[in-house]
Amino acid sequence: MAEEREIISGASLWRDAWKRLLRNKLAVFGMLVLGIMLVAVIVGPQVLYLATGYTADAIPADGNLIKSFPPSWAHLFGTDEAGRDLLARVLQGGRISLMVGIISTIVSLAVGVSYGAIAGYLGGRIDNFMMRLVDIIYAIPYILIVIVLLKVFGGSNTPILVSWVPAILTGFILLLVGIPAAVALYRNVGEYLDQRMRGFTLSFVSFIVGLVETLLLVAIIWSAASFVSSTSLGDRLSDFYTAKFDQSLSQIFLLFFALGLVSWLTMARVVRGQILSLKNQEFVTAARATGVSTFGIIFKHLIPNALGPVIVYATLTVPSVMLTEAFLSFLGLGVQAPYASWGSLASDGIKNIAIYPWQLIAPSVTMALTLFSLNFLGDGIRDALDPQTRKF
Amino acid sequence: MLSFILKRLLIIIPMALIVVSVTWGLIRIAPGNFYDSDKPLPPAIEANIKKKYGLDKPVWQQYLRTMGNITCRTMDADEKTENGVQFGLFGYQMKCLDFGDSLKYQGQSVNEIIARHLPYSATIGLLAYLLALIVGGTAGMIAALRQNSSFDYISMAIAMLGLSIPNFVLGPILVIGLALGIYLLPPARWGGASSLVLPVITLSAIYAAYIARLTRAGMLEIMRSDYIRTARAKGLSEWTVLLKHALRGGIIPVVSFTGPALAALLAGTVVVERVFSIPGLGNIFINAVLNRDDTLVIGIVAFLSILIMIFNLIVDISYGFLDPRIRYD
Numbered sequence: 001m002a003e004e005r006e007i008i009s010g011a012s013l014w015r016d017a018w019k020r021l022l023r024n025k026l027a028v029f030g031m032l033v034l035g036i037m038l039v040a041v042i043v044g045p046q047v048l049y050l051a052t053g054y055t056a057d058a059i060p061a062d063g064n065l066i067k068s069f070p071p072s073w074a075h076l077f078g079t080d081e082a083g084r085d086l087l088a089r090v091l092q093g094g095r096i097s098l099m100v101g102i103i104s105t106i107v108s109l110a111v112g113v114s115y116g117a118i119a120g121y122l123g124g125r126i127d128n129f130m131m132r133l134v135d136i137i138y139a140i141p142y143i144l145i146v147i148v149l150l151k152v153f154g155g156s157n158t159p160i161l162v163s164w165v166p167a168i169l170t171g172f173i174l175l176l177v178g179i180p181a182a183v184a185l186y187r188n189v190g191e192y193l194d195q196r197m198r199g200f201t202l203s204f205v206s207f208i209v210g211l212v213e214t215l216l217l218v219a220i221i222w223s224a225a226s227f228v229s230s231t232s233l234g235d236r237l238s239d240f241y242t243a244k245f246d247q248s249l250s251q252i253f254l255l256f257f258a259l260g261l262v263s264w265l266t267m268a269r270v271v272r273g274q275i276l277s278l279k280n281q282e283f284v285t286a287a288r289a290t291g292v293s294t295f296g297i298i299f300k301h302l303i304p305n306a307l308g309p310v311i312v313y314a315t316l317t318v319p320s321v322m323l324t325e326a327f328l329s330f331l332g333l334g335v336q337a338p339y340a341s342w343g344s345l346a347s348d349g350i351k352n353i354a355i356y357p358w359q360l361i362a363p364s365v366t367m368a369l370t371l372f373s374l375n376f377l378g379d380g381i382r383d384a385l386d387p388q389t390r391k392f
Numbered sequence: 393m394l395s396f397i398l399k400r401l402l403i404i405i406p407m408a409l410i411v412v413s414v415t416w417g418l419i420r421i422a423p424g425n426f427y428d429s430d431k432p433l434p435p436a437i438e439a440n441i442k443k444k445y446g447l448d449k450p451v452w453q454q455y456l457r458t459m460g461n462i463t464c465r466t467m468d469a470d471e472k473t474e475n476g477v478q479f480g481l482f483g484y485q486m487k488c489l490d491f492g493d494s495l496k497y498q499g500q501s502v503n504e505i506i507a508r509h510l511p512y513s514a515t516i517g518l519l520a521y522l523l524a525l526i527v528g529g530t531a532g533m534i535a536a537l538r539q540n541s542s543f544d545y546i547s548m549a550i551a552m553l554g555l556s557i558p559n560f561v562l563g564p565i566l567v568i569g570l571a572l573g574i575y576l577l578p579p580a581r582w583g584g585a586s587s588l589v590l591p592v593i594t595l596s597a598i599y600a601a602y603i604a605r606l607t608r609a610g611m612l613e614i615m616r617s618d619y620i621r622t623a624r625a626k627g628l629s630e631w632t633v634l635l636k637h638a639l640r641g642g643i644i645p646v647v648s649f650t651g652p653a654l655a656a657l658l659a660g661t662v663v664v665e666r667v668f669s670i671p672g673l674g675n676i677f678i679n680a681v682l683n684r685d686d687t688l689v690i691g692i693v694a695f696l697s698i699l700i701m702i703f704n705l706i707v708d709i710s711y712g713f714l715d716p717r718i719r720y721d
Contacts, residue, residue: 132407138652139411139697143662144418144689147681151422323558330560330663331678346561353564354572364561371556 020384027380030373041094054085068356078358096341101322107260112267120275142262149258274306308385315378319371342367404701411697426495426684464488475501491691502691513672517657519592524599532607554601563594563667591668611642651707655700
């Protein structure tokens, strides 16, 4: 009976939220625009190529066409100085911009959620130490970290990065596992949840989670890299290890990490705060009193409750990461030619703003529209998941 | 309260030292050197340069030397430098807070460079934040009080737009429109109040948008709370309720945003500095990182991190004044 009620209430939380989200016109608008943008970016370049023969880097054979033309029926967004179709470039750039946004957010989720959850769970001195560490990283300008990462691992050094990534991730995860394991030697970390939830269980769980995270991250990033360069995953993998790695592509690959690794801090704080406020609440005690198992409490009560702010924050991290990528591209540190992102297209366009304004307008309007919808969607999800903050 | 402030002030010193150490490590990992150029240097010259800057010594000695310079150490007998604070102590000649000479800008100390370029960044940064507070705060307040009105919707849509346009796009658009189009304002460079208008507007846009959203959310939350109902119930006028009671609690989210925002504004004005050709600290910092000007990077990071921590401390203290329920032990 208890089991049945659990399922019904668990499902209705998300169904309620979904209904509230659909009632929010701005959020629906955001979802629609994002959906269109995703489809356009994924299939757009191919469709455009089949329909017109334009690709992002096809320079016209006729010398008279090597000139920046304003928007026309032949070129909806105009062309750039090399005569390349801007629509094709904006679509191709969207792939990279959205990919940077999404994958860096996944990296920051993976790191931030584990870090924050462990700090929150353990509490006390370790929590204090872990959060001071976050404070210290906060105080270092993130641009310094990004530039150093790009310089150390950029260019011909990328194969080193590829062999380091699993090592660094494993090291980090071992650290995450090691802390609870060490604490477990002294006291029962899971006391407040369940006597059965001893240190060993906790470190075992975090080890499994860490392992899955590592595999997922590596898989996602490798398949993303192969998607951007449209070569097969197998070729890409062998290229990594034979150091035949495309340097401009490696820059993009690095951006995923660099941006992810500087944007996990706030995520860690959000998750920690969430776990701290949840772990002592009455409904956890009530659930335990009615005989729900530890894993039931964690997966049916704690995680869904902590998930709301995480989803909201993740949705809002995507646009902020995309803005940071654009900022880096403006400084000449982001995506390098022949690849382009909305940020790098816009920063190229600024140089010609007085003569060829469409070179700036096309990428920056597309980007602003996407960020606009992402922000609206994020707000909508927050209101839907937490009706308290919704405008009474 | 006093012991809380003292404790927090004291902890800034070790934290700043750790930040500097991490920075020192980070830039040491990065490949290349400040003296690298396209042509390889003759080995004798390279050896001399290394000797001059102490790069021939073991790494731990270099680290201790750097840390000694930026905190305090006894001066060597043959050392001749005017940098930092120098004084005699028990017969030793001491030297403190010396960040050394810049490796790229010959003959200029890091302290001088920061002192020269900070005023530009600080001026536009502070003015931009002030503008953002006035515009964003007012818009957010009105939006919260007239919830679901057309003003609410329009101002929040504009705020969202402000969050979605990169400032390196907004800046040039403003220049084209207001400076080159109708010759209203100077398009770039530093000189007179009119040259500040465009950079300050460009810089403040995103902060005004944030503040408007934070104020609105904070005020909506507060206006529902019990103590506002009590204040109304005891017959206070709506204005008194608003200004004396609601505002104090309602702007707490804005206050917590102010700490990191001010720090970011002082350092992160790079884009505006580049677009409007302003000789500020942000650009100097980026160039220093790219050129491996190690001493300058460490100097600026140390300066900024202390600034960030002081801002955060001020924010934490002001919570106590804004919300009487918060106590410090």
